[in-house]
Amino acid sequence: MWHLFWIIPVFGGVISTAINRLEAMNERRAERAQERYRLKQEVRLAKVQAQGSALEQGATRTREVRTLMRQHQETIDEWAAYELDPQRMLEYPVMADVRDPLVSAFHHAMLTADSLRPGSAEDLTDRDDVDQYRAAVHTLQTAFRAAEAEAIRRGFSDFDVADQAHLNRARKLFDLAADDGASAQERTQALGRGREEINGIVVLPRRGMAALERKVAGAIEA
Numbered sequence: 144m145w146h147l148f149w150i151i152p153v154f155g156g157v158i159s160t161a162i163n164r165l166e167a168m169n170e171r172r173a174e175r176a177q178e179r180y181r182l183k184q185e186v187r188l189a190k191v192q193a194q195g196s197a198l199e200q201g202a203t204r205t206r207e208v209r210t211l212m213r214q215h216q217e218t219i220d221e222w223a224a225y226e227l228d229p230q231r232m233l234e235y236p237v238m239a240d241v242r243d244p245l246v247s248a249f250h251h252a253m254l255t256a257d258s259l260r261p262g263s264a265e266d267l268t269d270r271d272d273v274d275q276y277r278a279a280v281h282t283l284q285t286a287f288r289a290a291e292a293e294a295i296r297r298g299f300s301d302f303d304v305a306d307q308a309h310l311n312r313a314r315k316l317f318d319l320a321a322d323d324g325a326s327a328q329e330r331t332q333a334l335g336r337g338r339e340e341i342n343g344i345v346v347l348p349r350r351g352m353a354a355l356e357r358k359v360a361g362a363i364e365a
Contacts, residue, residue: 204273209264211273215256215280218287222253226348229337229355230321233314236345237294237301245293249286256283306344313340320359327362334359 225231225238232239241247256279261267267276299307316337320330334355341347 204268204270205264208261208267208273208276211277211280212260212264214284215260218280218284219253221291222249222287225351227351227354229347229351230314230317232347232351233310233317233341233345235291235294235298236310237297238290239345239347243290243293245286245290249283249290252279252283252286255279302344309340309344313337316340317355320355323362325362327359330359330362 225235237243238246241250256276259272259276259279261276267273299310302310316333319325319333320337322330325333
């Protein structure tokens with residue numbers, strides 16, 4: 144084999160160059176593989192972050208809608224305190240007058256908010272829908288405050304002296320009709336006389352009168 148040693152000096156440089164090129168190619172191949180791996184990892188990380196952000200945004204949106212639903216119901220409950228209580232409504236009769244601009248605006252705002260209220264906070268997923276509901280609840284709250292403040296400010300001032308007397312008597316009669324300590328006969332008579340006192344002066348919400356009638360009917364049955 145010694146007679147082949149002369150090949151090494153002749154082809155040694157070529158072989159060395161080829162080896163160097165092969166090593167360089169392997170290094171570049173390794174670098175490209177690492178780069179592809181890095182890019183894949185970045186894509187995976189971006190997806191995870193996006194999913195996490197979406198979940199966080201969804202949770203934040205759900206909390207906001209839940210708060211809006213609570214505020215919505217609180218305002219409805221405040222209105223119900225008038226609607227279901229004829230005596231209180233007679234203290235502030237403007238609240239029973241749907242012809243009043245502020246009271247009318249409140250009822251319109253209530254219908255709008257009710258039409259946008261979701262069945263549950265999780266049902267409202269679109270950002271625009273949330274924005275609409277938020278605006279409707281804010282309008283409802285503002286409209287109720289305005290109507291209530293005006294009713295308190297005006298009191299009986301829209302009525303003449305005679306009508307004010309009728310309203311005061313009706314309020315006392317309805318108090319008697321709701322009094323569990325009164326007899327069934329007294330409560331029945333008070334309810335009827337109270338109706339006569341307000342006839343032609345103010346129209347009370349049907350729900351409130353129906354609730355009072357049920358209380359009186361319960362006393363009669365007992």
